[in-house]
Amino acid sequence: MVPLSYYLILSGILFACGVLGFLIKRNIITIFMSIELMLNGVNLSFVAFAAHWHALSGQVFVFFVMVVAAAETAVGLAIIIAVYRTRETLNVDQVNLLKL
Amino acid sequence: MTPSLHLWLIPILPIIGAAINGFVGRRLTREASASVALLFCGSAFAAALVIAARFSTLSLPHVEYLAHWIRAGSFQADFAFYLDQLSLVMLLVVTGVGFLIHIYAVGYMWDDPGFYRFFCYLNLFMFFMLTLVLASNYLLMFIGWEGVGLASYLLIGFWFTKDSAASAGKKAFIVNRIGDFGFLIALFLMIKHFGSLNFADVFPSVSGMGVESAGAGLLTSIGLLLMVGAAGKSAQLPLYVWLPDAMEGPTPVSALIHAATMVTAGVYMVSRSHVIFERAPMALMVVAVIGTLTALFAATIGIAQTDIKKVLAYSTVSQLGYMFMACGVAAFSAAIFHLMTHAFFKGLLFLGAGSVIHALGGEQDMRRMGGLRREIPWTFWTMTFATIAIAGIPPFAGFFSKDEILWRASRVSLVYWGLGVFTAFLTSFYMFRLWFLTFFGDYRGTNTSAEHGAAQDAHGHEDHGHAVHESPKIMLVPLMILAVLSLVGGWVGVPASLGGGDHFDKFLAPVFHSTNPTAEAQGGAPEASTEVPETGASRNQELIFTGISVSAAGLGLLLAWLLYYRRPDLPQEIARGLGRLYGAVANKYYVDELYAALFVTPLVDGSTRILWHGVDQNVIDASVNDAADGARHVSDTVRHMQSGNIRSYAGWVAVGAAVNIAYMVWMGVR
Numbered sequence: 001m002v003p004l005s006y007y008l009i010l011s012g013i014l015f016a017c018g019v020l021g022f023l024i025k026r027n028i029i030t031i032f033m034s035i036e037l038m039l040n041g042v043n044l045s046f047v048a049f050a051a052h053w054h055a056l057s058g059q060v061f062v063f064f065v066m067v068v069a070a071a072e073t074a075v076g077l078a079i080i081i082a083v084y085r086t087r088e089t090l091n092v093d094q095v096n097l098l099k100l
Numbered sequence: 101m102t103p104s105l106h107l108w109l110i111p112i113l114p115i116i117g118a119a120i121n122g123f124v125g126r127r128l129t130r131e132a133s134a135s136v137a138l139l140f141c142g143s144a145f146a147a148a149l150v151i152a153a154r155f156s157t158l159s160l161p162h163v164e165y166l167a168h169w170i171r172a173g174s175f176q177a178d179f180a181f182y183l184d185q186l187s188l189v190m191l192l193v194v195t196g197v198g199f200l201i202h203i204y205a206v207g208y209m210w211d212d213p214g215f216y217r218f219f220c221y222l223n224l225f226m227f228f229m230l231t232l233v234l235a236s237n238y239l240l241m242f243i244g245w246e247g248v249g250l251a252s253y254l255l256i257g258f259w260f261t262k263d264s265a266a267s268a269g270k271k272a273f274i275v276n277r278i279g280d281f282g283f284l285i286a287l288f289l290m291i292k293h294f295g296s297l298n299f300a301d302v303f304p305s306v307s308g309m310g311v312e313s314a315g316a317g318l319l320t321s322i323g324l325l326l327m328v329g330a331a332g333k334s335a336q337l338p339l340y341v342w343l344p345d346a347m348e349g350p351t352p353v354s355a356l357i358h359a360a361t362m363v364t365a366g367v368y369m370v371s372r373s374h375v376i377f378e379r380a381p382m383a384l385m386v387v388a389v390i391g392t393l394t395a396l397f398a399a400t401i402g403i404a405q406t407d408i409k410k411v412l413a414y415s416t417v418s419q420l421g422y423m424f425m426a427c428g429v430a431a432f433s434a435a436i437f438h439l440m441t442h443a444f445f446k447g448l449l450f451l452g453a454g455s456v457i458h459a460l461g462g463e464q465d466m467r468r469m470g471g472l473r474r475e476i477p478w479t480f481w482t483m484t485f486a487t488i489a490i491a492g493i494p495p496f497a498g499f500f501s502k503d504e505i506l507w508r509a510s511r512v513s514l515v516y517w518g519l520g521v522f523t524a525f526l527t528s529f530y531m532f533r534l535w536f537l538t539f540f541g542d543y544r545g546t547n548t549s550a551e552h553g554a555a556q557d558a559h560g561h562e563d564h565g566h567a568v569h570e571s572p573k574i575m576l577v578p579l580m581i582l583a584v585l586s587l588v589g590g591w592v593g594v595p596a597s598l599g600g601g602d603h604f605d606k607f608l609a610p611v612f613h614s615t616n617p618t619a620e621a622q623g624g625a626p627e628a629s630t631e632v633p634e635t636g637a638s639r640n641q642e643l644i645f646t647g648i649s650v651s652a653a654g655l656g657l658l659l660a661w662l663l664y665y666r667r668p669d670l671p672q673e674i675a676r677g678l679g680r681l682y683g684a685v686a687n688k689y690y691v692d693e694l695y696a697a698l699f700v701t702p703l704v705d706g707s708t709r710i711l712w713h714g715v716d717q718n719v720i721d722a723s724v725n726d727a728a729d730g731a732r733h734v735s736d737t738v739r740h741m742q743s744g745n746i747r748s749y750a751g752w753v754a755v756g757a758a759v760n761i762a763y764m765v766w767m768g769v770r
Contacts, residue, residue, distance in 0.1 A: 019750075096744070
């Protein structure tokens with residue numbers, strides 16, 4: 001039996017990787033993937049707790065997160081494609097037309 | 101029950117005229133402007149005449165309610181008008197003399213670019229003055245009181261591009277404020293103690309009170325405070341300083357506002373409040389002393405003035421002093437009598453002076469006049485009438501009214517009488533000095549046509565390029581009417597000792613004698629002397645006193661003749677002989693300088709240093725500026741956080757979350 005703390009440490013590492021990627025990368029797709037990574041890190045801790053406590057609600061919550069993430073991915077990728085078509089770049093620092 | 105007299109029409113008519121000239125006057129021709137002003141002012145006069153004609157059928161006092169104004173608890177003040185013998189006299193004087201001066205002004209102001217504006221102000225003045233005279237409570241009277249002050253301010257500063265005129269207007273307004281302060285406090289006292297400002301409520305309550313013989317009481321305080329107000333408006337010591345400066349205004353204004361009507365408002369107010377004053381002997385005495393001193397003081401200044409309008413201004417102050425002397429000895433009807441005759445002859449003197457100034461193209465200095473009687477005969481003759489009238493030579497108007505005052509004053513104290521007679525001598529002297537300097541001797545001015553550019557009385561005279569010229573008919577007709585009034589105006593009040601009926605006094609008797617406490621208490625005090633049959637001795641005494649005052653006037657005439665006609669070189673030698681005394685008189689006793697040093701300079705300095713530089717700049721401005729500076733500094737620092745860079749925002753969120761977690765963990769560990 002793998003102890004709960006292992007799952008949680010892994011989940012924390014995944015989440016930290018996501019945050020780090022989000023902060024330092026400039027490519028929109030990489031940032032997008034970092035967000036997914038954070039979500040999945042959180043998902044991992046949900047299922048770990050669910051298994052540990054034998055409670056179903058954590059697993060149900062993971063499904064919700066997955067659904068939302070899927071929807072987000074669909075919308076986000078659409079936006080990214082639209083941005084790329086008009087700006088011909090994926091660098092977020094160059095998508096700054098609305099800034100003063 | 102008297103049927104409605106439509107008293108409201110009288111004040112309303114002039115303000116309609118003022119509104120028309122004020123709003124659309126710019127687009128009207130001069131003829132239209134003048135007709136509007138004359139029409140509305142004239143109809144007010146006509147309305148007053150109609151009331152005077154129906155007078156004997158009225159039950160007086162007649163109060164006419166127009167509209168609600170202030171109703172707060174038990175206190176109420178309405179737009180209501182009050183007509184009795186006193187207000188009727190004032191009404192006729194104000195509308196009658198006012199109308200004549202309106203006519204004159206059409207001629208005098210014809211070439212002025214602000215023609216319509218002038219008549220707008222003039223009609224506005226009539227409105228406020230009539231409100232003051234007709235008000236049925238002190239509050240409405242105060243509205244009129246302030247309103248005439250406003251009109252006076254506007255008209256003194258009529259040529260506002262001239263610095264001296266603008267500051268003279270301000271001076272008049274500010275000095276009047278000091279007086280109004282006293283008036284207001286008196287009103288507050290009345291509200292506190294009588295709960296009302298209506299004449300019909302206050303006077304009966306006062307009648308129930310006894311005479312305050314031992315020092316100061318409520319009525320004495322009210323009386324003294326009212327006198328402060330009257331001293332401001334009627335230019336008495338120590339607040340007279342604004343009136344001579346007010347001569348910066350156009351001459352018809354000096355005649356109407358600063359001689360005939362507005363400045364007599366104080367006399368009217370004191371007479372109206374006679375019920376209060378009669379029960380406050382100390383206040384009465386103060387009124388008498390102020391009046392007597394003012395009469396003497398201003399007359400001495402008048403002797404040494406060289407500006408024709410300034411002489412008349414000081415003369416006005418002096419004559420107002422006579423009126424207050426009369427009020428102070430409880431001879432209110434004599435005061436009103438003198439008010440009326442003074443309105444005639446002083447209005448005439450100013451209009452005549454205006455005509456002289458007009459003739460000379462703006463020259464006001466008597467030293468550059470002389471010998472004008474042949475060039476402007478009509479002005480000369482009408483001015484002569486007025487001069488004789490003011491000097492108090494029978495049978496002209498001024499003689500009867502002044503003599504009445506002096507006689508009544510002598511009944512109270514011979515000191516008042518003595519100073520009054522001496523003032524009469526001075527009056528006669530300075531008036532005939534003016535008369536001789538202006539109309540006799542040789543012409544001392546330079547070519548007048550050359551002076552048009554530098555005309556002090558700055559209305560255009562371009563069309564009259566030639567030298568001295570008589571004024572147009574429209575200016576002369578009012579002069580003539582007023583000259584006739586200056587002659588016959590006094591005949592309504594010929595005293596019994598001279599075989600007259602003393603009609604004026606009897607006419608006003610219902611107003612002034614109905615509530616006289618001393619008459620009830622002592623049955624024959626000085627105030628009631630007219631009701632007591634005069635004994636032969638008293639009549640002889642009155643005749644002797646009259647003889648003395650007439651000879652004082654004659655002496656003044658003689659002296660003026662000697663100094664300014666017979667030996668024109670003498671005055672300069674006398675002035676040199678008197679040295680500093682003459683200098684003090686010629687400089688108006690340095691009163692303006694004294695006030696400047698005592699009040700104006702400390703106030704201006706204090707305001708500049710403490711209030712402006714100290715409080716305003718260092719506290720109020722500084723705190724606002726510092727708050728703004730602080731906000732800017734803070735935002736300068738903080739605005740760097742809002743870079744628009746999504747990753748830095750995310751970083752802040754991450755840092756915040758990390759801090760939160762660290763905090764919770766640390767708390768959990770403890």
